[in-house]
Amino acid sequence: MVRLEDLPGKTATRRAVRTKVRTGCITCRIRRVKCDEGKQSCNRCLSTGRVCDGYDLTVRVVNPLGRARQKGVARASGDLTMPPTLLNSILGTETEKNFFYTCRRATESGVALHICCVTSFWTRLAPQLSHEYDAVRHAVIAVGAAYHLHKVADITSIPRGTKEKIEIFILQQYNKSISILRQDILQKRYICDTGVVLICCLAYIYLESLRLNHAAAIKHLKNGIHIIESSVDLKSLRNHTSASHRHKGKSAILSTQDLWGIVLQFRNCELCMHCFSSEVPMTLGSKLYEKHSVNTAAAQPKSIRSIAEGHEARIQLASEVMSCDWQWQAFKHQPTFWVESHVHQELSSLRQRGRFIDLSLQAYMSSPAAPSKGTWEYYSLCMDMLHTVSILAVIELMPVPPEEHAILVHSASFQNEILGKMIAYGEEMHAVHTSLGWPPPDVSLETSIVGPMYWVYVYSAHPQDKKRAIKILQETKQREGPWDAKQILTMLKWDAERQCSCETLRKWGGDANCYEHFK
Incomplete structure (x- = not known):
């Protein structure tokens, strides 16, 4: 001993x-x-x-x-x-x-x-x-x-x-x-x-x-x-x-x-690990979402006037979207479910809120009250903008079975409005993160940039965007809960060696069971 x-x-x-x-x-x-x-x-x-x-x-x-x-x-x-x-x-x-x-x-x-x-x-x-x-x-x-x-x-x-x-x-x-x-x-x-x-x-x-x-x-x-x-x-x-x-x-x-x-x-x-492993249900997020959705006034989107307001709006939206996605997993292959009035109404409401939050964050970023570039506040705002766009992707993918996600590789709107924005926000964050004197934690329990850049890589149809995402992953040192850039790069290399062209990895949000590759 x-x-x-x-x-x-x-x-x-x-x-x-x-x-x-x-x-x-x-x-x-x-x-x-x-x-x-x-x-x-x-x-x-x-x-x-x-x-x-x-x-x-x-x-x-x-x-x-x-x-x-x-x-x-x-x-x-x-x-x-x-x-x-x-x-x-x-x-x-x-x-x-x-x-x-x-x-x-x-x-x-x-x-x-x-x-x-x-x-x-x-x-x-x-x-x-x-x-x-x-x-x-x-x-x-x-x-x-x-x-x-x-x-x-x-x-x-x-x-x-x-x-x-x-x-x-x-x-x-x-x-x-x-x-x-x-x-x-x-x-x-x-x-x-x-x-x-x-x-x-x-x-x-x-x-x-x-x-x-x-x-x-x-x-x-x-x-x-x-x-x-x-x-x-x-x-x-x-x-x-x-x-x-x-x-x-x-x-x-x-x-x-x-x-x-x-x-x-x-x-x-829970939100961070749910997007990494299908073994993590959105139990707590669903409970908070149910209690929030009863209050109709709280569900109405509001203009964003501070980083704190933007962050809370993004986190609440993420909890609601991922909770719905988790609750509806069993209906992925049932087209009739997605045309039911209450489901269609819920998806439309989430999509509308997501787009409003996205536009409000952009408006705040362009306002005089926006944080200066190169600051932690600026990094945080870019993170909220990155994750909001990622959540919009989950909303669009929710009715689509994972094996059919490949069709989005050929969708110009998805490539430009979703992936194009994500890589741009990711590069803004990375520029701050690598600045001299920046003191980020080595390990956190929240998802930040690793997961989104992984999704950009596996879904992008543009080789240049893939290179940009890989560069960020290669230079990212912090570990974000289960999201470790080194492990993700190893998985992508393994997929490339098998010449799968990311087909088996095209799963987003709650569908993205990266954990199964590390067992």
Whole structure:
């Protein structure tokens, strides 16, 4: 059995107490070892399979893009800084503390690619509750170790022994968290355990996404949504959230705003994974859609005057469209179903709303209030425009069986109005993403650019557009839930070697079962 003392960050023998190391990189200062101060990363960290966290702990020099991102995060989620006492008081070994700190560094900007998707979960809830609940603490530590392994693998080769030790450590922390959570639930140790359990579930989803273990991530997502279905009154929660975001339940563990934010994260994860795997139903999205559709006033489209309004309109439309698509999957090969009056009316309504949102986003982008190019706000607006067009494609494809999607390759309107816009928006986003000083998260739980560029490639009839999509995928480094650019490129290469011309891959939205290629 590998002991924790043998893991990176702590030697097997006890080190003599020394004075604080005041120079060198952050990682070496935490370990209290002499740093060679190599730039950009010190060799002492890289040679032992560690991530060098840089040199300025208290003062960071950032460019305007980075500053814009930090301002956006502050607006979306409040103060990001954790009191030093919280970090220093975390229980555990030196190794556990180091990986807890790694997780904090990796998630301090909210683990979001869209400015409106930054929530209090990573910036405040998970770190703070790690000091109160052992299950959360071990889950966060496991995430930190998995992120460390993911990050180091992108920089340098990891010695096999070191990698195995870290993987064992991850599993130990993972199992501890699950075991403690089960015991606490059985013993009813929490007055109200729903929030804590959901926080652990989200951490597990993030952990398994880092490990590219899609099956386990899907399982945790389903478990979390089942808990929400059985334990959370969504209608009451929504009403309390709109009335007062500081209201708390009986246990005072989470505010209604915090719990609602967690529910929305599960909704976004469900939407992201549903477009990747047919094994993920739109359970939560359908529930939120049903409650929304009853309110006819809320269903009426409105002009978009801010990024937040545009994002909410796009997310709501996506949830409704993908929920309908999921509910109607069984009727794909029944032409008579699609001419029924209620189905035709529903599709027409969704199409009308989608086009209105698309035009409203374009109008906002052309207005004086639009964000400047090269900013996180601009990237976020382009993402909403990209996804809105992608949703319009789902609406058009909904009545068409997947095996007949090939006919759209020869449709000029589909090629120009759908795919042409998507590649243009994708390139705008990519230009911001690759700008100097841009600090995106390496792994997020939302879909951004990988899925849409994959669909552009498999549906486009223009070789030049295919090349543009491939270029973006090749240069995209972040992982978006289950959507990993490297895996997608491998799948496309495999399809090309079989000379299938993407025929078997032409499935969009809920039909696009990419997961079956990675089992």
